[in-house]
Structures are given as structure tokens and as C-alpha cells.
Amino acid sequence: MTLPKTPSFRLDGKRALVTGASSGIGLGCAVALAEAGANVTIAARGADRLQDIATQMRTEGWEIESLVMDIGDVENTAKQVADHGPFDILINSAGLARHSEATKTTPDDFDAVSDLNIKGAYFLTQAVAKGLIAAGKSGSLINISSQMAHVGGIDRAVYCGTKHAVEGFTKSMAIEWGKLGIRVNTICPTFIRTPLTAATFDDPEKIAWVESKIKLGRVGEVTDIMGAAVYLASDASAMVTGTSLLIDGGWTAG
Template sequence: MDLPRTPSFRLDGRRALVTGASSGIGLGCAAALAEAGAQVVLAARGRDRLDAVAGALAGAGHSVEACTLDITDPDAIEACVDGLGPLDILVNSAGLARHAPALDATVADFDAVMDGNVRGAFFLTRAVARGLAAAGKAGSLINISSQMGHVGGIDRSVYCATKHAVEGFTKAMAIEWGPLGIRVNTICPTFIRTPLAAVTLEDPEKRAWVEARIKLGRVGEIEDVMGAVTFLASDASAMITGSALMIDGGWTAE
């Protein structure tokens, strides 16, 4: 009897671009893909921190290079992706948040968050997909979204709007590019202990609000995302596209 075998989670021989790789979830995703054997291109705006991360990963024996990139600049996106050649994996983790009550949200903050979280993510995902299509290659494109792409949150009307938009264009792209073998998915974390979440988690009242809604009773750690990104990048998820992988401790289960 021939038993089925689990597809490999290994990523040897594949090239991955990870944006927002200088800290937080992006750094964790870069480390996870490198551990699985991928050659990882780290991208972020701040060169010093980026070089430090690249040095640490290289020192651990991983194949890595660094690329300075502002994802709000479509021309810079095209130049970066064209220069790298066709990629096998994209992890779109760059983004920002400017939380405020909806009545107090400014046009400047709205535009800044939309530019980074939606426009930048859209055009970067498209640029990588174009390279894959031109080369006739399959690939896995992963957008780091949020549980807030599925629910609402206090002081997060603008942020929620951007993450709902990411969920929407991810599904549409998955439909269009499925015949090309290009998969597009999102990862939707809850509050993860990162610099981006620090302001919320350091406020006792807000942290209590967060922990009361996470059924597992704790905020997330970067490591909680690392297995998920390896899974979606690998052949183990070959039949998954247009989906959102929730890493929210049960927040959205209600």
C-alpha cells in the first residue's frame, strides 16, 4: 500500500522578498523563511536596522541580502522587483497605523495609512506577480493583513479600512492569477508584541480590552506568525489561495 506523504515545508532553492523586514512581524517572517532554506531579500526604509538584521541572519548561516525600499513609491517598487528578477515568494509586511477616533481622523493620517497599507501593498504584489507571469513561474504571495481586516476596533476606523481593502484585493488577485499557479493569501494576526503594538499594550485599560477578546488569554508573539508564513510559502499549502489565515487567538470566532 502506498501511503500519502506530507508535502515539504522546505523552501530550498526559492527566493523570497520580505518587506518591513527590519523589525516586528516582518523580521520574524524573514527569519522563518530563511530557516526553511529560502534565499531572503530583506526590504525596508531604514538602512542601518536592515543591515543589522541581514548581518544577524547571515551570521546564523542563512542566505540573505538587503534592499532599501519605500513601498509608497510605485517607481521604486518596480525598480526593486525588476532588479531582483522573478521571485518565488513575497511577504508584504510593511505598513503603518495612526489610530484615532473616527471623528478626529485627519486627511493626512488617512492618506498616509492608505498609501502604505493599501496602495503600496497592491502595487508590490502586482509587481512580483508580473515577474512570475513573465517567467512562467508559480509563486506564493502573502500579505500581512490583520484580524482588523475582518472586524472593527476602537480608534481604528482608518486602519480597519485599509486591512479590509487588503483582504479584498487579495481575493481578487487570487481569482485572476490562479490559472497561472500564483497563489495569494493573507495572514491576519491579532495584537502581536511588536513596536507597532507597544502603545496599545502599554496602556493597562487598552491591554485589558485586548486580552478580554483573545480567547487564549494572551497577546501574540512574533513566533506565533512564523510557522504560518512558512506554511503558506511552501508546497504544504499548494491548494490554498484567496484565503485568510487567522492568528487571532479566537478573537474573530464570535
Template structure:
């Protein structure tokens, strides 16, 4: 009698529509590349149109599909109009984010509001709007937030940032519960410190770099490529039974 072998689920995204915010650089750009390479048509979203156009052209040179949407996702009216006017997205990766680090005693109301407006409010309503389109069309989907290891621990000078990312983990779980029966999965990816343009000043500070390296058990800082497999996994059928959770790509930081 022949053994019936299980079949590995596909990591391919051919025919899928994906939207990536914060796609003009860093982690968002890497996520967009990973999804496009896997076959998705990717809508590249950010405020910087020139960078988005350059990325779209580079993807086209590879034979991959994309379009550009210049948008500030904290403008909820504009966000609503764009999502409502487009076909439902099968995959969303929200990589737009903001950090304003300071001791908690120095936090200003403006800093707090700016961080929460993008990291929490815009993220929440982006997922709400996309999910409503999926529910109306009776389609499955995968909604992914680029969160942070700081959604699971605390850090010096990071009270506001930590609070915002903990909030993202909270609504991720609640949305996963609400939309699970419709086949809409909601998860986060929680990176450690990743080398990007935005983190360059942190890595240039010897004391800060030493603090970071002392917590990463794999003995190196993160690269954007370290997140590309994670986002592809959560976007694809390979993670069909994964929802309401966080995938930590933190080099062991939170293992303590």
C-alpha cells in the same frame, strides 16, 4: 497488498527567492527569519538600512542567505525599478504597514492618505509588479500579506486602519482568482495584537491591554513567533491548494 501512503508536502524553501517588506523589526523580521531558516534566499526590505544590515549579518551567522534592499515601497517608481531589475521572486511577504488610530470623527485627510498609501496602494502594486515578473517567466509563486484580525471585525478608534485591511482582503481574493491558473497563490495572515516595538505603548495602557485580553480566547497576547509557522506554511508547498483566503492567527478574537 501494501498500502500506498500519501507523502507530506515539503515545508522547505531551498532554492526559493523570497522578498519580505517591513523586515527591519517585529513581524517582518520574524517572517524573514522563518523563510531564511527554511532555506530561502531572502531580500530584506525596509527604510532603515542599519537594522536591515544587522539582521542580514545575524542570518549569515546562522548560515542563512539574505541581501538588503533599502526602499520605501510607497515610492512606486523605485519599487518598479527594483522588481524589474531582479529575478522573479517565488515568495513575497508584505509586512510593511501603518496605523493612525483615532475616533472616526477626528480622522484627517492626511492620516487617511498615509495609511492607504502604504497599507493598500503600495501593497497592491508590489503584488502586481511581482506577479507580472512571475507570469512572464511562467513561474509559480506565493504572495502573502500581513493583514490583521481588523480586516474581519471593527474596533474602537480604528476606522481607517480597519478600512485599509478590509481593502487588502478584497484585492487578495480578486488577485487569487486572476492568477490562480498560473499557479500564483495570494493569501493573507491576520494576526491579533502582537507584542512588538510598535505595539508597546498600547500594551502599556492598562485599559487597552484589558480590552485586548478580554477578546483573546487563548488568554494571552501574541508573540512574533506565533506567526512564523503560518508564514512558512503559506510560503511552502504545504499550502499548494490554499489561495484567496486569510489565515487568522488571532487567538480566537474573531470566533465571536
């Protein structure tokens, strides 16, 4: 009898692109992939902060490159991915939220959120997939979505709409590229404590509402996302595609 062997969670020899990597979830994912052995290209809009993070990560002995990138600029992003790829792994953590009552949504806010969360994410995923296809390689493409891609939320009509859209194109891309060995999935966090969520966490009424929804009784931390990123990027999830990994503390269960 031969016992089964657990697939490897290691990412040695893999090249990863992580966008939105200068803070929060993106930074956490970049660290997680680097710890697992990947050569990680961290990308974000702010050049100075990006360089500081790259320098700090290299002191850990990790293979790190940096790339100033605005995924809202679809044409330039595609060129950068083509020039610096192919990437075996994509984690897109770049995103935008502008919360308001649905009756107070402005066209400018709608366009800004949609252009980054849907259009930018779509064409970034497309660009990385094109590089893999041209190189005849398999890969794992991961968009950071949200629990709000599976439920509704007060003051979040536009944000929820964009994240529902990400789930939709993720499934379609997974179907199209599955036969090529390219997997496409999302990670859907609950409220995670980051600099971008500080305003929510500083509001006692809002944090009470959040904690009442999370069945585990606490808000999420960046570290709660890191293991999921490694799992979906690695061979441990070789049969996982076209789906979402909910890290929501049970929010959507009830």
C-alpha cells in the same frame, strides 16, 4: 497500498522578498523563511538597521540579501522588484497605523495609511506577480493583514478600512492568477507584541480590553506568526489561495 506523503514545508531553492523586515512580524517572517531554506531578500526603509540584521542573519549560515525599499514609492518599488527578481515568495509586512476616533480622522492621516496599506501593498504584489508571470513561474504572495480586516475596532476606522481592502484585492488577484500557479493569501494577526505596539501594551486599560477579546487568554508573539508564513510560502499549502489565515487567538470567533 501506498500511504500519502506530507508535502514539504522546505523552501530550498526559493527566493523570497520580505518587506517591513527590519523589526517585528516582518523580521520574524524573514527568519522563518531563511530557516526553511529560502534565499531571503529583506527590505525596509532604514538602511543601517537593515544591514545590521542582514549581517546577523548571515552568521546563521542563511542566504540573505538586503534592499532599501519604501513600498509607498510605487514606481521605484516596481523597478527594484524587476531588477532584483523574480521572487518566488512575497511577504509584505510593511504597514502603517494612525489610530483616532473616526470623527477626528484627518485627510493627511487617511492618505498616509491608505497609501501604504492599500496602494503600496497592491502595487508591490502586482510587481512581484509580473516578475513571476514574465518568468513563467508559480509563486506564493502573502500580505500581512490583520484580524481587523474581519471585524471593526474602536479608533481604527481607517486602519480597518485599509485591511478590509487588502482582503478584497487578495481574493481578486488570486482568481486572476490562479491558473498561472500564483497563489495570493493574507495572514491576519491579532495584537502582536512588537516595538510598534509598545504603546498599546503599556496602557493597562487597552491591554485589558485586548486580553478580554482573545479567547486563548494571552496576546500574540512574533513567533506565533512564523509557522504560518512558512506554511503559506511552501508546497504544504499548495491548494490554498484567495483566503486569509487568522492568527487571532479566537478573537473573531466570538
